[in-house]
Amino acid sequence: MTVRKNQAALTTDEKKRFVDAVLALKRSGRYDDFVRTHNEFIMSDTDTGERTGHRSPSFLPWHRRFLLDFEQALQSVDSSVALPYWDWSSDRTVRASLWAPDFLGGTGRSTDGRVMDGPFAAAAGNWPMNVRVDGRTFLRRSLGTAVRELPTRAEVESVLSMSTYDMAPYNSASDGFRNNLEGWRGVNLHNRVHVWVGGQMATGVSPNDPVFWLHHAYVDKLWAEWQRRHPDAGYVPTGGTPDVVDLDETMKPWDDVRPADLLDHTKFYTFDS
Numbered sequence: 001m002t003v004r005k006n007q008a009a010l011t012t013d014e015k016k017r018f019v020d021a022v023l024a025l026k027r028s029g030r031y032d033d034f035v036r037t038h039n040e041f042i043m044s045d046t047d048t049g050e051r052t053g054h055r056s057p058s059f060l061p062w063h064r065r066f067l068l069d070f071e072q073a074l075q076s077v078d079s080s081v082a083l084p085y086w087d088w089s090s091d092r093t094v095r096a097s098l099w100a101p102d103f104l105g106g107t108g109r110s111t112d113g114r115v116m117d118g119p120f121a122a123a124a125g126n127w128p129m130n131v132r133v134d135g136r137t138f139l140r141r142s143l144g145t146a147v148r149e150l151p152t153r154a155e156v157e158s159v160l161s162m163s164t165y166d167m168a169p170y171n172s173a174s175d176g177f178r179n180n181l182e183g184w185r186g187v188n189l190h191n192r193v194h195v196w197v198g199g200q201m202a203t204g205v206s207p208n209d210p211v212f213w214l215h216h217a218y219v220d221k222l223w224a225e226w227q228r229r230h231p232d233a234g235y236v237p238t239g240g241t242p243d244v245v246d247l248d249e250t251m252k253p254w255d256d257v258r259p260a261d262l263l264d265h266t267k268f269y270t271f272d273s
């Protein structure tokens with residue numbers, strides 16, 4: 001059974017196996033398929049039209065399934081690998097071990113944002129930006145520049161305390177847990193982390209930065225924590241909502257999985273705590 005661990009607790013060997021599996025997917029071309037899929041959904045999910053991956057109730061189950069696909073791809077390379085999560089409310093500075101050269105590498109240089117160390121630095125030759133929104137072919141970051149602070153634990157708690165999963169109009173204007181976690185409203189958790197990292201992470205091709213998976217694995221864990229805290233609150237809406245994925249409707253691009261199938265993560269993986 002897959003156990004997703006806090007990235008801060010990974011051994012040197014676990015970090016190396018994760019990085020090597022990610023690089024193997026990149027070499028094979030499979031990695032870029034994930035980047036492409038994410039960007040297609042970012043571009044097509046709209047507040048007033050069909051919305052599936054973002055700015056909608058299915059933000060959480062969509063990313064859960066997307067991460068499951070990626071994790072299974074990693075495991076096809078190395079069956080010992082699980083997705084780690086980054087608790088950005090705890091590991092909140094550029095000195096975190098997450099950003100060390102033996103794991104994801106650090107921030108970009110000031111001139112052009114280019115990441116200069118770690119396994120994903122352009123100079124190492126193993127991490128070309130193939131799916132991109134501009135001409136730049138190298139991984140970029142500017143940690144803590146566009147927004148200074150990552151969310152605090154108190155801010156996370158304030159969102160976990162919200163007792164309603166989502167609310168009409170089920171988009172970026174909604175109140176409720178999902179939209180406050182996604183970040184279009186309120187203290188802004190998930191969106192703010194994308195902006196804090198900067199570079200490709202602040203764009204539709206955000207999975208170009210491997211930290212995407214660790215960020216979303218933590219967002220996914222917060223959904224699980226919310227469910228434990230509010231056992232009587234469920235996914236909504238539960239039927240008949242135009243442009244929105246109801247509980248028992250299938251989700252694109254898979255078309256064979258419903259939010260209802262993804263509510264219980266323990267069918268697929270558990271967390272270290």
Ligand SMILES: [Cu+2]
Pocket residue numbers: none
């Ligand atoms: Cu996202």
